[in-house]
Amino acid sequence: xYKINGKEYNCSISITSEIFNDKWKLGIIWYLxxxxxxxxxxxxxxxxxxxxxxxxxxRELEEKGLIKREVFPEVPPKVVYSLTxxxxxxxxxxxxxxxxxxxxxxxxxxxxxxxxxxxx
Amino acid sequence: xYKINGKEYNCSISITSEIFNDKWKLGIIWYLxxxxxxxxxxxxxxxxxxxxxxxxxxRELEEKGLIKREVFPEVPPKVVYSLTxxxxxxxxxxxxxxxxxxxxxxxxxxxxxxxxxxxx
DNA sequence: CTGCATCCTACATGATACTG
DNA sequence: CAGTATCATGTAGGATGCAG
Numbered sequence: 001x002y003k004i005n006g007k008e009y010n011c012s013i014s015i016t017s018e019i020f021n022d023k024w025k026l027g028i029i030w031y032l033x034x035x036x037x038x039x040x041x042x043x044x045x046x047x048x049x050x051x052x053x054x055x056x057x058x059r060e061l062e063e064k065g066l067i068k069r070e071v072f073p074e075v076p077p078k079v080v081y082s083l084t085x086x087x088x089x090x091x092x093x094x095x096x097x098x099x100x101x102x103x104x105x106x107x108x109x110x111x112x113x114x115x116x117x118x119x120x
Numbered sequence: 121x122y123k124i125n126g127k128e129y130n131c132s133i134s135i136t137s138e139i140f141n142d143k144w145k146l147g148i149i150w151y152l153x154x155x156x157x158x159x160x161x162x163x164x165x166x167x168x169x170x171x172x173x174x175x176x177x178x179r180e181l182e183e184k185g186l187i188k189r190e191v192f193p194e195v196p197p198k199v200v201y202s203l204t205x206x207x208x209x210x211x212x213x214x215x216x217x218x219x220x221x222x223x224x225x226x227x228x229x230x231x232x233x234x235x236x237x238x239x240x
Numbered sequence: 241c242t243g244c245a246t247c248c249t250a251c252a253t254g255a256t257a258c259t260g
Numbered sequence: 261c262a263g264t265a266t267c268a269t270g271t272a273g274g275a276t277g278c279a280g
Contacts, residue, residue: 001232001234001235002222002225002229002230002231002232002235003225003229003230003231004224004228004229004230005229009221010236011147011150011218011221011235011236012217012218012219012220012221012222012224012225012235013147013150013217013218013221013236014147014221015221015224015225016217016218016220017140017143017147017217019224020137020140021140021141021142021143022273023137023138023141023272023273024273026133026137027131027133038241038242039243040241040242043242049273050274050275050276051242051243051244052243052244052273052275052276053274055242055244056273064228065227065228071242074241075241075280076242076280077241077280079242086227089220089223090220092216092219092220093213093216093217093220096213097132097133097137098131099132099212100136100209100212100213101122101129101131101133101134101136102122102132103209104136105123105124105135107185107206108124108125109122109123110122110124111121111122112121112122114121115122115131115132116130116131116132142252142253143252143253144253158261158262159261160262163262169253169254170254170256171262171263171264172253172255172263172264172265173252173253174263175262175263175264176252195260195261196260196261197260197261197262198261199261199262
């Protein structure tokens with residue numbers, strides 16, 4: 001049994017699953033594995049996310065302790081996001097998901113042209 | 121670029137992410153990694169899922185090619201679910217998620233009593 | 241550039257009752 | 261036992277506009 005903020009989970013899979021049970025968080029982490037990024041860079045990588053949703057998701061990830069937010073007091077503003085140590089530890093998780101996605105595509109779809117690379 | 125059923129993905133992570141972007145599928149796969157199970161057994165393991173949702177999720181997993189559904193023409197009916205080869209390949213993914221969940225709990229929560237085990 | 245404030249809609253999930 | 265059928269609802273996410 002696992003307990004986080006008073007909430008109970010019977011399996012650690014539930015924890016990981018709950019955190020990433022949305023459309024965007026995994027993608028954000030995926031790109032941050034390459035290194036810190038500014039708000040705008042992230043929004044360009046995930047080029048279909050709305051500003052509102054991106055902000056919400058970044059706040060959630062920050063609150064969960066997975067990313068760090070640094071504000072530079074400049075004009076125009078500059079905000080840089082990066083992974084925390086526990087966020088960084090998602091590298092293995094994301095890479096296995098990446099590999100599996102490729103396997104799945106080989107079986108049911110097709111790989112066309114350039115593809116994303118694992119974050120080694 | 122990846123293409124499945126006419127839908128395009130710029131990264132294989134999007135594929136994996138999309139498939140498991142819900143509350144229950146990962147849990148279903150997790151338990152099926154121990155071996156085939158009947159409908160009722162699954163619903164007992166995931167003891168808060170409603171029948172309707174379980175049926176929907178099983179159909180989706182079947183349609184995606186991750187599980188196999190076998191109907192035995194008996195009275196009362198018997199239906200057994202099991203992982204397909206590509207579903208079975210999720211073992212690594214789930215295990216890394218499992219490990220990470222434990223790491224996360226160590227940092228932000230606490231482990232109390234019995235816990236689930238990796239599916240080796 | 242990096243947001244926040246509103247409004248809005250679709251969809252995932254739940255509650256409940258019923259069936260071959 | 262293994263579902264279907266209805267009905268209800270919360271919320272994630274999108275669209276748009278404004279701001280320091």
